[in-house]
Amino acid sequence: MNIPSLPKKPKHIRTVYLDYAAATPLDPEVFSKMEPFLKDSFANPSSLYAAGQKAKKAIEYARNQVAQILHTQKDTIIFTSGATESCNLAIRGVVSQKKGHIITTSIEHHAVLEPINELQKAGFSITHIQPDENGVVNVSAIEKAIRKDTVLISVMYANNEIGSIQSIADIGRMILRWRKKNNTVYPYFHTDASQIPGNATLDVEKLHIDLLTASGAKIYGPKGVGILYKRRGIVLQPLMFGGSQEFGYRSGTENTAAIIGFGFALEKIVKEQEKTVKQLAQLRDYFWQCIQKHIPDCAINGPGLKNAAERLVNNLHIHFSGVSAEALLLYLDAYGISVGIGSACTTDNTNPSHVLLAISKTQKEATSSVRFTLGKGTTKKDIDYVMKYLPDIVSSLRHMNTISVL
The missing domain is CATH 3.40.640.10 (Type I PLP-dependent aspartate aminotransferase-like (Major domain))
Known part of the structure; x- marks a missing residue:
């Protein structure tokens, strides 16, 4: 069985912060x-x-x-x-x-x-x-x-x-x-x-x-x-x-x-609300389009992206089937990419997110979901950097998970 290898790390790791729902930088x-x-x-x-x-x-x-x-x-x-x-x-x-x-x-x-x-x-x-x-x-x-x-x-x-x-x-x-x-x-x-x-x-x-x-x-x-x-x-x-x-x-x-x-x-x-909302909506939609194109078997948790009245414009919460969210977070971190799982205020709690369970997600789905939250410092280059590594990391983790099950 050929196991997809993790992408090679760049000489200069770019810092990409995608956890603005947890904390924002001081302006x-x-x-x-x-x-x-x-x-x-x-x-x-x-x-x-x-x-x-x-x-x-x-x-x-x-x-x-x-x-x-x-x-x-x-x-x-x-x-x-x-x-x-x-x-x-x-x-x-x-x-x-x-x-x-x-x-x-x-x-x-x-x-x-x-x-x-x-x-x-x-x-x-x-x-x-x-x-x-x-x-x-x-x-x-x-x-x-x-x-x-x-x-x-x-x-x-x-x-x-x-x-x-x-x-x-x-x-x-x-x-x-x-x-x-x-x-x-x-x-x-x-x-x-x-x-x-x-x-x-x-x-x-x-x-x-x-x-x-x-x-x-x-x-x-x-x-x-x-x-x-x-x-x-x-x-x-x-x-x-x-x-x-x-x-x-x-x-x-x-x-x-x-x-x-x-x-x-x-x-x-x-x-700055009007300008920032427009900027973040475009970036978030671009990010999701990239994920859909390059990563199979993933879905959005929460309201659809087109309903601006029901969803925060910077939020992209995704279920990656067959992937441990915690493992994905740690691997992304190794490439300089910060994302969230669950609530940042309960990181010592290993239980599945009570929010995801409340919206009828299974325990398996809940522990395979990652939160990306963008902010006013997020750029298209940041998203492109993430997409350079995210698909291969997800693919590798899925194969690792398959082997562990066997």
Whole structure:
């Protein structure tokens, strides 16, 4: 039996990063805005003297940047250490006021699923809504699950693995109708919007949401910073207590530089959205056409590429039949190519992706799927470099797998 050999490595390995859903590089312009507050303007924003007030003023400027993009008031924006903290604050902070029933989906990020699992242990009743085979949740399924004691509904805006986008505005309108009909303020509506900036609207009024999470790590901003939008009037119990920073919801000295970076990064990614979406759509479609032409027995997981309203424009999640996704990731890495499998936040977990299993993929299909996510630094030369090696690597791994089975 002739086993296809792996392609010869080039003398100069090109670095091709295709895991933008896991983390984005820090935009140089964003860093330039942060740099003064990493060096000279280091004072505590709570201090009354001029240096401290300068830092406080910069934080409030960033808060206003975010508020304008979300079309909300400044005092509804809470800065946190990232999306995980924001999701925990939204979920645990709201339900501490009223026990009952929570609705979420089976494809949420673990930053949502795990705090909800903990609440289930504490006596809350949980309903997990199943998506269709494309990872899209039916609005009517959520409506049918609402009960008189439902206190919170949490549905992610866009999935970090397969890129499926939910109809958040439609869900929000449905919840508003239910509240009005039943004369109640519940259930509150939370969405994890970490993957959506630069793809779709963040206007909280159009989306009809009460709580929204976002992360600096996904918008070409700094890591270790995020936001929670909290609609006025919602009672929220803080997770941490101390100096009462961030309106008393997030005690601790503010990370001034990171907050400033978040504000400018969000502003820039939204400003460049139209251009970037067009660029990434063309590259992603070109990449998929190349894969289809040169690699047999592969298929896209999630919504079709032609439906821009249902799929993140930079996401290409592919099942390579007969290939171990982990092996493919490691071999590509040896050629300087970085890709993702599952969620980057659960890399120590060897179980198949809960997202792929939720959309009716088999365990074998789930462990043979790889996520390619493009970013504004991705070029056609990058895709061509990947295609120079990907087909032969896949072919070689398939033959290795065949031999191991025999």
